[in-house]
Amino acid sequence: xxxxxxxxxxxxxxxxxxxxxxxxxxxxxxxxxxxxxxxxxxxxxxxxxxxxxxxxxxxxxxxxxxxxxxxxxxxxxxxxxxxxxxxxxxxxxxxxxxxxxxxxxxxxxxxxxxxxxxxxxxxxxxxxxxxxxxxxxxxxxxxxxxxxxxxxxxxxxxxxxxxxxxxxxxxxxxxxxxxxxxxxxxxxxxxxxxxxxxxxxxxxxxxxxxxxxxxxxxxxxxxxxxxxxxxxxxxxxxxxxxxxxxxxxxxxxxxxxxxxxxxxxxxxxxxxxxxxxxxxxxxxxxxxxxxxxxxxxxxxxxxxxxxxxxxxxxxxxxx
Numbered sequence: 001x002x003x004x005x006x007x008x009x010x011x012x013x014x015x016x017x018x019x020x021x022x023x024x025x026x027x028x029x030x031x032x033x034x035x036x037x038x039x040x041x042x043x044x045x046x047x048x049x050x051x052x053x054x055x056x057x058x059x060x061x062x063x064x065x066x067x068x069x070x071x072x073x074x075x076x077x078x079x080x081x082x083x084x085x086x087x088x089x090x091x092x093x094x095x096x097x098x099x100x101x102x103x104x105x106x107x108x109x110x111x112x113x114x115x116x117x118x119x120x121x122x123x124x125x126x127x128x129x130x131x132x133x134x135x136x137x138x139x140x141x142x143x144x145x146x147x148x149x150x151x152x153x154x155x156x157x158x159x160x161x162x163x164x165x166x167x168x169x170x171x172x173x174x175x176x177x178x179x180x181x182x183x184x185x186x187x188x189x190x191x192x193x194x195x196x197x198x199x200x201x202x203x204x205x206x207x208x209x210x211x212x213x214x215x216x217x218x219x220x221x222x223x224x225x226x227x228x229x230x231x232x233x234x235x236x237x238x239x240x241x242x243x244x245x246x247x248x249x250x251x252x253x254x255x256x257x258x259x260x261x262x263x264x265x266x267x268x269x270x271x272x273x274x275x276x277x278x279x280x281x282x283x284x285x286x287x288x289x290x291x292x293x294x295x296x297x298x299x300x301x302x303x304x305x306x307x308x309x310x311x312x313x314x315x316x317x318x319x
Contacts, residue, residue, distance in 0.1 A: 010144045014142065016139050017066065018128065020122050020125050021049035021052035022047070022103030023080065024045065024105050024303055026044055028041055029041045029108070033108075046303055050174050050267055051069055052084060053264045054147055054274075055067040059087050062310070063278065065090065066093065068132070068133070069095070069125075070127040071095070071103070073096045087306075101121075103125065104120065105121075107119075122151050130155050140163045146169055146171050148171065151176060157187065164190070171187075171191050172192055172274060173191050177200075181203050192231060193232075196232075197234070207220060212236055214242055217251075221243060225244050225246060231244075233273065233290070241290075248283055252287060255292075257295050260299055262298060264297050266294065269290035269293055292316035
């Protein structure tokens with residue numbers, strides 16, 4: 001057993017990842033956006049979804065991981081699951097839904113690779129019911145962590161936290177979006193780690209949003225720790241990130257790099273931090289490895305770097 005910030009967890013257990021998986025369609029504009037007209041862009045299609053991205057990153061780092069998700073009984077769903085399995089993710093318990101389409105995310109980036117707007121269609125996640133999670137409760141008994149995203153139905157989130165409490169397994173959560181983040185509010189005091197962006201962090205801390213800055217983010221992170229979250233990591237895009245726990249806190253600037261696509265960078269950060277903590281690294285070092293993972297992902301035209309390794313993370317490490 002390893003103890004981190006008042007939580008004990010099994011460092012030799014698998015990570016159980018529960019949430020969304022889907023297809024990412026991301027277009028990067030080559031010039032100014034002209035509404036009402038077709039715009040030249042570079043478009044790529046890959047597999048995504050917060051939970052799926054975290055699971056694949058963990059698997060590529062060598063961590064045992066179970067993915068609990070739902071996809072459509074269609075070509076996209078079949079290929080998505082095959083891809084995850086090939087990366088080392090255990091996909092035995094994935095639901096194939098006959099009357100749903102595989103989830104999709106569509107993002108539009110400006111020429112600087114900054115998100116202008118995004119759309120998602122994740123109705124298939126309604127199949128991730130409380131009964132489905134309870135059916136796989138034995139996975140909780142041997143898990144080191146449970147990770148969830150907020151695409152899960154509210155009732156299912158409640159079930160996850162109930163089972164996690166029963167089996168004494170820490171829960172890590174991604175607020176996912178401003179629309180979905182409120183689903184996490186009732187469970188902050190039961191959550192080991194959260195990785196919001198600045199807007200989501202303000203919402204969770206129930207504080208008015210001010211212009212994002214490292215000092216302001218650090219205050220919000222400490223406020224969330226005071227509400228019971230063990231570890232808070234707030235991402236600030238080009239300003240890096242801030243993190244806090246009851247034992248330490250800090251700001252890490254972003255690594256200056258060319259950005260091809262920001263999709264999945266936050267998920268890579270989360271996975272690398274979890275992997276580092278499972279390997280008994282201090283939080284300060286774990287967060288730096290997370291920044292390395294996010295930076296590598298920013299340079300890749302997809303949601304997960306296919307040749308991700310711990311060695312690559314250390315090569316990119318912020319001192």
